[in-house]
Amino acid sequence: MSELTKLTIAQARDKMAKGEFTAVELTEAHIKAMEAKRDLGAYIVETPDLAREQAKASDLRRQAGQAGTLEGIPLGIKDLFCTKGVQTTAASRILEGFKPQYESTVSGKLLDAGSIMLGKLNLDEFAMGSSNMTSYYGKVTNPWKSKSDAAKQLVPGGSSGGSAAAVAARIAMGATGTDTGGSIRQPAAFCGITGIKPTYGRCSRWGIVAFASSLDQAGPMARDVRDCAIMLGAMAGHDPKDSTSAPMPVPNFEAALTGDIRGLKVGIPKEYRPDGLSDEIQKVWEQGIEWLKEAGATPVEISLPHTKYALPTYYIVAPAEASSNLARYDGVRFGLRVEGSSLDDMYKKTRAAGFGAEVRRRIMIGTYVLSAGYYDAYYSKAQKVRRLIADDFRRAFENVDVILTPTAPSAAFGMDENTDDPVTMWLNDVFTIPTSLAGLPGLSLPAGLNADGLPLGLQLIGRPFDEETVFKVAGVMESAAGFTATPEGV
């Protein structure tokens, strides 16, 4: 493995600025690494030729003194972002072969900042899942191995499983993710990397295949807090093409990493200690609290009383929106079409063949909760509960600056686990979903390893549009944790 792929984005940026190597060299190193690690299944499509071209252009820009904030940095793009001329599938058969004629705002901004696209990263189909087992283009393997059972194949988490695995395996310096209920944070935790779902509205959703519009949010996944701050700076910003994107200036997130969190109050929600929470999660959480105390912050117990309703609320709101958002995949204009004897028959055959089981399940749930006679009992009530959950956070943030919780209830699990009962799988997002429903920024960073040598993540939650405090606290925790472990062979 080349030394170049081990660098963080910030390190590579500084070294390229000094002329120690070129974007072409950095890109070549990553293309080789990608080839070597194809068995992970992290990429659906690799775009080495495009990457080489972009790297050459990047070096020319640098020579011309026009380097962007991510100049020459090779990144992977989750295959939920539409990329001009490059197949975009959302990991679904129904979009096989679909090449958009447009570039999503976020991936476009990353290109404008000078980055290189290595390829399109695997994910759960339509971003629905917590294991990356639902992709039509094959499962993704977590590069981490359990010490007690090295033969066991572990999931990278989901839905941004390809992104997390690629960053952990050093086959992308950073990657885009999207997070609807934990799809950036949970895989980041499972793969021992850092990822942030910014405030809803911080990044444009234009050009991202929609799952649940009121929850979907793009964010960066990278090896450390600083890299996430750099990437988010390039990804964020108001977009007039997305009515829900916030017309707010983008702060210099990297500058927020001052290392000084003295006097900050850190909320510890008592409802995040459900019965049966594993000791190892409990332990790493307490360790996190200690680190913050040592750095001069004050932990404060808080209550988020409606937490227990978050999961059922999410599994009404998200499928409802998905059932409508996915109606456009009908075989008429693009993607898969399975001919039928009538229009309705064509719809049925196309959608039955094009969507996998989890997507079909959620479309059916969503259709049901929006139906006449059920709307009030489900969708309408869920929206009310969602407001109560947001109010919980609003009240809590009157007293604290940031909230610390575990990211997921466990470390990465085996590919054969949690597959019998979808609800068990859904429980993976129990700590991340409330944040999504409230639209708040949430960051996961690796805080330690469990007994099997697998990474565990902690989540920091901030006030709306206060990613800076989240980054600042995360930076301090990262230093304290000194997490340097890498998967075997990296």
Next chain:
Amino acid sequence: MIIQGDTGDWEIVIGLEVHAQVISNAKLFSGAATAFGAEPNDQVSFVDAGFPGMLPVINEKCVEQAVRTGLGLKAQINLTSVFARKNYFYADLPQGYQISQYDMPIVGEGTLLIDLPDGSTRAIGIERLHLEQDAGKSIHDMHPSKSYIDLNRSGVALMEIVSKPDMRSPEEAGAYLTKLRTILRYLGTCDGNMQEGSMRCDANVSVRPVGSTDLRTRCEIKNVNSIRFVQQAIEYEARRHIDVYENGGEIKQETRLFDSVKGETRSMRSKEHAHDYRYFPDPDLLPLVISQDLVDGIKATLPELPDEKKARFMAEYGLNAYDAGVMVAEKDSADFFEAVAKGRDGKTAANWVMGDFFATMNSDAKYTWTNPPVSAENLGKMIDLIKDGTISTRLAKDVFIFMVETGKDPATIVEEKGLKQVTDTGAIEKAIDEVFAANPDKVAEVKAGKDKLMGWFVGQVMKATQGKANPGMLNELIAKKFKE
């Protein structure tokens, strides 16, 4: 209108839903153009075609047009309204849902005054007006087994204007549509062209025994493309309901189509499944919040609307209700009339505009309001020539024809054609003498008491003067001559 059935008298209850295409350069949620008549699928953005990752962004112009229309209907403007998704699958609905407004429309209750043939008016309640996207067009007759889809219309802004069930006859429904179209055209928010489909009407019809106040089951007649057909469809449907009830049957609520060839309505082939549109607020769009300032600003630019204009024409120009109603039915005719009538006798102006002018205007399709047969300026000048005695009303009819033919100023025509009326007593008397001399027997008859022949003499003298004799003077002089 009361329909006499076998069991008693019935009353028709009608409510109308009008889909009016908003005049705007771009679609409701995309920047694609909206002009009628483009090549199929030429005016389609990725948003309109429902491509992955595409998002709607509201077109402010369409919002302003909806507010403008609401103000024109004297309606409540809701500063906060919400767009919702109406979900259903169809090949010409690319997103799989139509973005519409459901429980929070941009415009609430209002009123529309309809003008009835006897010159009276009646107030019809407006229930609401909301904004929504149009669907594309399915074309089923171009191929034996395939349907073709044209998405040019997909995403075009519509205003759905829903009346209260306040109409009681097909004539009232016709008057409602006519008046609504007039108002929309005055406001410049919809061109009201039913043939091109930029204004479409669904009629909800039920009947009830006279005296009853209950609403019985209604049927919805879809997409009838002319005012006349709407009236026919309502009448047919009402009679059908009465027949069913009087034969002991029940009406079931359903959607029906009007067959204009057979003049009847028929049930739309019932779909396998009833539609459940699963309305919910569109999460891609924030609630639409507009300011009172915006509303006030639009209010300040509203033109004088037909009802106000009609009242003013009656007060200012002395027109009766019927004439004033005819004049204001189109803004162009009202403007034309006013240009002719300004500073002149309103009734004379109205007679000329509604008489010779409208007749000529309607005689040839080449005439339009931008290319009228006679300009308002020339018609006005011609009326001035009548008033100052230069020409008689009779001569004016000839002058009018020459104006149509040549476009020349009426004074010039009078000059060139020598149409100035003869008011010289001597000249007229001379002509009378000549006619008398040539027809001594007829003169004798008149003198013997056959007064009816007086008119014949007037005609002969007029003919002899090429119609130029002042008619008043001519009558007087002939009468005088006989008395001699």
